[in-house]
Amino acid sequence: MSGIDAAALAAMFARIADRMEAEKGRLCELDGVIGDADHGIAMALGFAAARDAAAVAASEGQPADVLAAAGKAFLNAVGASSGPLYATAMLEAAKTVKGAAMLGVDQAIGLVSAFAAGIERRGKAARGDKTMLDAWGPAADAADAARANGDSIAAAYERVAAAAEAGAATTVAMPARLGRAARLGDRSIGHMDPGAASAVVMLRAMGESFRGA
Template sequence: MSENAVRRLIAMFEAISAAVEAEKDHLSELDGAIGDADHGTTMSLGFLAVKAELAKIDVDRVQPSDVMATAAGAFLNAVGASTGPLYATAFRRAAQALAGASELNLATAAAMIDAIGSGICERGKGQRGDKTMLDAWLPAADAAAAALADKKTSAEFWSDVVAAADAGANATRSMVAAKGRAARVRERSLGHVDPGAASAVLVIRAMAATIDS
């Protein structure tokens, strides 16, 4: 079972990397309006590094938590900007959430999403409404917990999670940035979707496509 879960997590990161690569220019354009116009490049470098490092893994000898821990180290080594430590902490927390798990089900998926959001909160000292990636991750975590409690099907679970993340990201358009580089432009950030939230949706969509069972 753990081998299958490991393969699915590796496939998840491959899908994330492909999704980010396809939208890299768009993410940088979003960032150009309120930041340094490098978010797409940063995310691309991070997930390409994760993909390369995971390709070296012996799937017969590792657990799902090891995949997340490897992703954390690879992302941090590749990305020196603030996004690097944020996602590295997120993936480390996800590794802790998956400790002892040998399969991927809705419960472990919900725990992983919650851990990622919590890790980003912890590292960035942010909250919902700051106009950051948390505005996608935290609603996604809430939706995952609610769908799990309501005993929804896998398809319903992931549909709710993606919809919540997408709505959260879109809501950043009406926010004034309180954290990150965008906070330097304050009111000028109004009317723009936060690039971190936009890329978070890409990540969550790729998770849904590969973990859904």
């Protein structure tokens, strides 16, 4: 694969949807300790909708159209806080690749930074608040480092996923400062943030989809 076209992005969303469905139970268990126990359901529903919208958009448009369609579909499918966050992330990413028929290495890796920027802007969270940004922030740092290093797309996403996983692990020791989990205060310590956990699932799936790129 010499780059990422609209069809490849649609395939990426299909893989993410498959992985979220497989991890739905685990993510709901994590959320059950400090939230509403529905995060896995929301992620599975959201990415199933994104997958279907992406497939349609890929047959008619460019990568930016796929990302925008996926973001809008995710928002329509998910009413929880993750809906606007991921919708904004995908729309932000769409802006960065507008007009490109094929994403080169820099743009493909840059999707991670664009997703993270959208999530941070919409969620108004900071690292250390025990949110998905604790995984997305390190992932974006790793993506930026991979671009500077001249890594391949596949190698970059390995680095990105490892950084996200390490970031998610740090949330175990954090008290929650935002969202429903914040009401627990220090009682939320000892549990991984489900949003950070699902971010790892998403980024791992992206890396799997881009192998050979």
